[in-house]
Amino acid sequence: MIWRNIASNFLTLLIIILIAAAGAVAWAKRQYSQPGPSAVAACVQVAPGASLNAVSQQLSDQGVVSNGYIFRAGADYAGKSRDLKFGSYLMAPHASMEDIVRTITAGGPSTCGTEITVRIGVRENAVVLRDMNPDTGQYAEMLKYDPATQAAPEALIQATEKPDARLRVAVAEGVTSWQIVEGLKAASFMSGEIAKVPAEGSLAPDTYDVKRGEDRAALVKLMESKQAAILQAAWDGREMGLPYQTPEQALIMASIVEKETGVADERSRVASVFVNRLNQGMRLQTDPTVIYGITEGRSVLDRGLRRSELTRRTAYNTYQIDGLPPTPIANPGRAAIEATMKPETSDYLFFVADGSGGHAFARTLAEHEENVARWREIERARGEATTSPVQGE
Incomplete structure (x- = not known):
């Protein structure tokens, strides 16, 4: 019991x-x-x-x-x-x-802590050091310097040596291949050299996470493969009847659209202007192509175009040649490529800056001349030198 x-x-x-x-x-x-x-x-x-x-x-x-x-x-x-x-x-x-x-x-790239980014821009490059503020979940810029004119600050050198620092290369839309190659030289955390400047337009603007010691040439190949994929996908989904015979011609047009406007909502309308002009046998008459013929993508032209430059016949002077120039004039981003493949339906043939950062569009030369006159008044009020009254500007 x-x-x-x-x-x-x-x-x-x-x-x-x-x-x-x-x-x-x-x-x-x-x-x-x-x-x-x-x-x-x-x-x-x-x-x-x-x-x-x-x-x-x-x-x-x-x-x-x-x-x-x-x-x-x-x-x-x-x-x-x-x-x-x-x-x-x-x-x-x-x-x-x-x-x-x-x-x-x-695993994967670090998402907080120290971040060092080499920014490759159209007008300048910069190396930026940021640190995450855990209280806000936002990065705060700690320092920024221009590698072309300044030596790397000691604080940045020390930050680069941190094993968990996030290392990045940010390439802006509209930069040239030469600018990208030169900008990558400022990425001191990378290694190797690039044997030759890649074909214009072949590199995808984007932000790339890289590893310490990563080969610069390998990053360029990644940019090339990404741009090729973006271009092919856009080409496969393009509207029919566009005046481009090949994806390469469309890429040339996308680079012009990229250089003509930085306003996202305008890209497809700007593309429609150039499509309309090509369809009607009109010359493109766009300044960025002329500028590329002068600088070869190796510098920024900080002045207006001279009359002699507009009348000189070169392969890139779309005032003097019919159709598209022989190559892209920059590396366009995805949005510009997609806008080129699916342009807005319009009957616009002209555009000119409107003073707000965007453009005024016109269907006739008379309308365009009125828009140009207004732009000239804005330039005079600002004390700026007037630029050429181009048809596609």
Whole structure:
């Protein structure tokens, strides 16, 4: 009888323990998957070779996770305890332990901490150092310098040496291939040389994450393959009846559209003007092509075009030649390429700057001349030298 009571009590106790254990497991699972305690974004840094224990302690100290033991147990249960990828990762407010484990084991470019970007622009290049403010989840610019006129600041050199710094190259729409090659020289965290300047228009403007020591020529090849894919996709989806016989001709037109307007909503309308002119056998008469014939894409022409330059016949002077120039005049972005393949339907044949950053469009020469006269008044009021009254400007 006594042994029967002992056995019954033991069984009851075991059931209670099992119920408690099941409850503890269920509670831990909820803790692992439910929103975390941090009300602000947090930058989590995983050092090279860091252990899960060290990372969990850091997360606990930062107030990002509520329980380091549950974090480690959850990662181990998911089979990810040995999959940590070093880097800096921005965690959203109230990120769960499950989300954090998924992020720091997936790897990829750092999304917070120190970021160094080489910006290649039409008029200038710059190297920019930014750091993430975890309280706002936004990057704050710490310093910026022009590599063409200034030596690299010591703070930037030190930041570049951080193993988890995010390194990037940002290429603006409308830069030439020569400008890109020259700009990549400012990326001191890269290596290697580029044997020759790639074909004009063949490089995709975008922001590229790179690794320390990555070969410059390899990045150029990536830009080429990306631009080729963008061009082919746009060509495959183009409208029928356009005056381009090949994707290469469309790329030439896209580069002209890119250089003519920086207003996103205008690209397809500008493209329609040039399409209409080609369809009617009119010359394009656009300044950017003439400028490219003068500079060969190696500099910016900081003055108006001279009458002698407009009347001189060159392969790129669309006042003097019929149709398109022989090559693109810059590297157009995706939006300009797509606008060229699907231009707006219009009967516009002319456009000129309107003083607001955009353009005034006209159907007839008389309308265009009125728009040009208004633009001349704006230039005079600003004290600017007047530019050539081109048909496609």
